[in-house]
Amino acid sequence: MEDAAALLEHQRLRVPKAGSGPEECEDAERVWSGESRTDDAGRSIVPLYAAVSDGASESLLAGAWAARLVEDAVESLALAYDWWGNLEAFVEDLMTRSAARWAAYLDQYRAEREARGRPITWYEQPGLDKGAFATVLGTEIRATTSADGTRTWSWHAFALGDSCLFHLRDDVLLRAFPLENAEDFGVTPQLLGSRNHDTALVTDRLAVAHGVLEPGDEILLATDALAAWLLSPRAGYLAPGRQLAMVLERDQESFPEWVDDQRARGLMRNDDVTLIRMRVRAEA
Amino acid sequence: MPYTAEISRTNPGCFIFLVDQSASMSDPMGSGEATQQRAEVVSDAINRLLTELSVKCAKEEGVRDYFHVAVIGYGHSHVGSAFQGALAGRDLVPLGEVANNPARVESRTKKVPDGAGGLVETSVQFPVWMDPVTNGGTPMTRALGYADSLVANWVETHPSGFPPIVLNLTDGESTDGDPTSAAISLASHATADGAVLLFNLHVSGTGGTPVTFPDSEEGLPDTYSRLLFQMSSVLPSHMRSYASSQGHRVSETTRGFVYNADITSIVEFLDIGTRATELR
Numbered sequence: 001m002e003d004a005a006a007l008l009e010h011q012r013l014r015v016p017k018a019g020s021g022p023e024e025c026e027d028a029e030r031v032w033s034g035e036s037r038t039d040d041a042g043r044s045i046v047p048l049y050a051a052v053s054d055g056a057s058e059s060l061l062a063g064a065w066a067a068r069l070v071e072d073a074v075e076s077l078a079l080a081y082d083w084w085g086n087l088e089a090f091v092e093d094l095m096t097r098s099a100a101r102w103a104a105y106l107d108q109y110r111a112e113r114e115a116r117g118r119p120i121t122w123y124e125q126p127g128l129d130k131g132a133f134a135t136v137l138g139t140e141i142r143a144t145t146s147a148d149g150t151r152t153w154s155w156h157a158f159a160l161g162d163s164c165l166f167h168l169r170d171d172v173l174l175r176a177f178p179l180e181n182a183e184d185f186g187v188t189p190q191l192l193g194s195r196n197h198d199t200a201l202v203t204d205r206l207a208v209a210h211g212v213l214e215p216g217d218e219i220l221l222a223t224d225a226l227a228a229w230l231l232s233p234r235a236g237y238l239a240p241g242r243q244l245a246m247v248l249e250r251d252q253e254s255f256p257e258w259v260d261d262q263r264a265r266g267l268m269r270n271d272d273v274t275l276i277r278m279r280v281r282a283e284a
Numbered sequence: 285m286p287y288t289a290e291i292s293r294t295n296p297g298c299f300i301f302l303v304d305q306s307a308s309m310s311d312p313m314g315s316g317e318a319t320q321q322r323a324e325v326v327s328d329a330i331n332r333l334l335t336e337l338s339v340k341c342a343k344e345e346g347v348r349d350y351f352h353v354a355v356i357g358y359g360h361s362h363v364g365s366a367f368q369g370a371l372a373g374r375d376l377v378p379l380g381e382v383a384n385n386p387a388r389v390e391s392r393t394k395k396v397p398d399g400a401g402g403l404v405e406t407s408v409q410f411p412v413w414m415d416p417v418t419n420g421g422t423p424m425t426r427a428l429g430y431a432d433s434l435v436a437n438w439v440e441t442h443p444s445g446f447p448p449i450v451l452n453l454t455d456g457e458s459t460d461g462d463p464t465s466a467a468i469s470l471a472s473h474a475t476a477d478g479a480v481l482l483f484n485l486h487v488s489g490t491g492g493t494p495v496t497f498p499d500s501e502e503g504l505p506d507t508y509s510r511l512l513f514q515m516s517s518v519l520p521s522h523m524r525s526y527a528s529s530q531g532h533r534v535s536e537t538t539r540g541f542v543y544n545a546d547i548t549s550i551v552e553f554l555d556i557g558t559r560a561t562e563l564r
Contacts, residue, residue: 019294057557060344113345122409123335123342123383133560160563188529188559196563205563270290 004046004143004151005033007215007281011248015259015273026055026063026134027223027274030070034078039144046143049074050276052163054223056133056191060124064105065132065194072098073138083140084156084208091203095196102132102194131195135161137221141213141278153213153280158206162189164227166220167211171242173230174217178207182231185224215282220244225271229262248277286478287520289446291556297351297446298376298438299337300431301330303366303414304454305359306422311455311489313544322487323416326453329485329547330355330366331412333451336551338383338411347383350556352376354434355413358427360420368414375434386411424458428466435473435480444476451540451550452515453485456508467515478520483540484512485547494545497527499537509543516541523553 016025034047051073055062076094077083083090106128113119120128139157157165159178162185167175179185190205213219218241222230230240237243247258255275262268291297309323334353341350354376357366365373369387390410398404428450435448450470473480492505497519501510516539519527528534530549540550 017292019292054558056560058340059560060342062560118345121345122389122411123338123347124344125409126339127342127560130560133558187555187557188561190563191558191561193560193562198563201563270292 001149001151002283004044004145005036007143007283008046008048008141009279009281010048010050011252011275011277013248013252013255013273013275013277015256017272018260018263018270020272024063025272026057026066027272028053028055028063028066028070029221029274029276030074031276031278032074032078034074037081042147044145046145047078048141048278049077049138050141050221050278051077051136051138052221052223052274052276053137054135054161054163054272054274059130059133060127061109061132062134064109065102066134068101068105069098069134069136069192072101073136077138077140084158084210087158087206087208088199088203091206092199095199095202098194099197131193133191133193135159135163135189135223136192137161137163137165139165139219139221141219141280153215153217154210155213155219156208156210158208160190160192160202160206162224162227164222164224164230165209166222166227166230166241167213168218168220168241169214169216171245172239173241175209175211176231177209179227180231182228185228189224213280215280217280219278221276223272223274225269226273226275229268232267234267287446287522289444289475289477291350291446291554293349295442295445296349296378297554298435298442298448299351300354300356300376300434300448300450301333302427302431302450302452302454303327303330303355303357304422304424305357305366305417305419306455306457306459307359307418307420308422308455308457309359309416310418313487313489321416321418322455322489323418325487326485327414327416329453330414331410332548333551334382334413335411336548337379340551340554341379341556342383347380349378349380351379352438353379353382356427356430357414357417358423358430359417363423363426363430366414366417368412371413376438382413386413388412421459422454422457423460424452424454424463425460425466427452428463428470432466432470432473435470439473439475439480442475447475447478447480448473449481449483451483451485451547452512453487453547454512455488456486456512462511464511464515471517479517481517481520481540482515483547483550484516484542486512486541486543488544492544495541495543496545497532497534497538498541498543499535499539504543513539513541519553522555526553
């Protein structure tokens with residue numbers, strides 16, 4: 001039997017909005033293998049954690065906030081073991097972690113601006129007072145192997161906002177989460193603000209989902225422009241999942257060109273694009 | 285669908301403010317206790333609109349050039365740039381340059397909640413690009429003509445962009461003829477995304493109830509306000525939905541017109557990306 005961790009493959013891709021440089025991209029992603037463990041029933045658990053976050057373009061330091069949120073999310077997922085069992089405790093842990101890390105970052109940011117002789121201006125101050133905003137989507141993919149060698153695969157995810165998870169089988173969409181229709185995307189998604197400390201509200205607004213994976217299945221995490229594209233099948237075209245698989249399998253380097261082409265043809269909104277593609281490889 | 289073109293640095297929008305600087309603007313707004321000169325109300329509105337627009341488009345260490353902005357004054361015999369300071373004499377200026385070049389930045393006090401149910405005074409920075417000016421007649425027709433030439437040039441160079449927005453701030457009494465045909469001519473320019481949007485703020489001493497984004501002339505107090513209402517463009521659907529989400533009562537005939545009230549919220553109607561909204 002092959003090692004479960006070796007069967008979990010992933011790709012990470014990011015394309016900034018046309019007209020923006022890579023340093024201006026306000027999406028962030030993180031994938032982390034975590035540590036294998038044995039659960040109370042003696043089963044071996046092999047996890048893979050992943051998160052994406054999309055900083056709101058109208059907020060300041062949104063990219064920095066998103067970058068920290070994905071780190072915080074995978075850490076909180078990993079530390080909680082079965083995080084979905086106590087959602088409020090998980091949210092509390094995530095928000096405490098992110099608040100502390102963000103406060104330290106802001107202090108450092110302000111000090112660094114002062115030191116460079118570029119203190120905060122009048123047009124930045126209101127945005128800094130308001131805080132940074134971003135979506136957050138986190139998932140754990142898990143292989144559970146019993147003592148008798150039976151192995152099952154599953155995914156558990158949480159989401160706030162319009163970054164989406166897709167479960168694909170044979171390139172066909174089985175499940176989209178938390179949005180299911182292209183029309184659901186707008187300019188006012190739910191966002192986690194850096195000054196939001198209302199754990200109960202965030203717990204209440206957080207969407208959670210889980211599913212069972214078969215060998216060969218894929219889980220995609222995508223920020224809104226690509227997510228909306230994946231939810232817009234077009235007559236006369238291949239299914240979106242299959243189109244994307246063809247692009248990614250042909251040559252990962254051509255992904256930015258393909259995104260540009262979709263934008264130019266008006267099929268994808270011009271926005272930062274982030275994709276994490278995870279696959280459970282079938283055993284040889 | 286019209287009025288959905290992306291507003292970005294590669295596809296910037298154009299915002300033209302027309303500011304009445306005539307002698308009548310030295311009259312007070314109303315007869316109440318807190319009377320304020322109309323010209324002061326209007327220059328305050330311009331300074332706050334430019335502030336809000338800059339804050340909306342601000343990123344770390346700069347304001348992005350999502351818009352090019354002109355502030356055109358009209359009064360006396362003069363129609364032209366009303367910017368003071370480093371931008372004096374300039375027409376359309378990229379927003380980042382506008383933000384970095386107010387004539388001065390004043391420190392004003394503002395009352396904010398102290399977190400314990402009371403209010404506390406705090407100092408806020410208030411950038412100023414123009415001071416109140418009052419002088420001579422109200423050549424509104426010429427001012428609309430001036431905007432017409434700026435707009436004509438803009439749509440020629442940005443044929444597929446979001447159409448220019450012209451916001452006229454006045455006490456309504458044009459002295460160079462009925463401005464209607466100049467307004468119609470201005471609003472007839474278009475990009476592939478739609479026709480020019482002409483909005484009006486009417487500051488008046490006539491009194492009556494302040495009106496924000498009405499959908500009919502009913503309730504407007506005089507011929508000037510009705511004329512300005514008729515000259516104003518109907519709000520495009522996404523602006524209408526945003527106005528509605530902000531608590532304004534809107535219909536399909538709601539126009540970009542405000543009578544004796546705050547028009548700064550118009551900046552919030554513009555879509556430049558994902559809005560930073562608190563979780564509710």
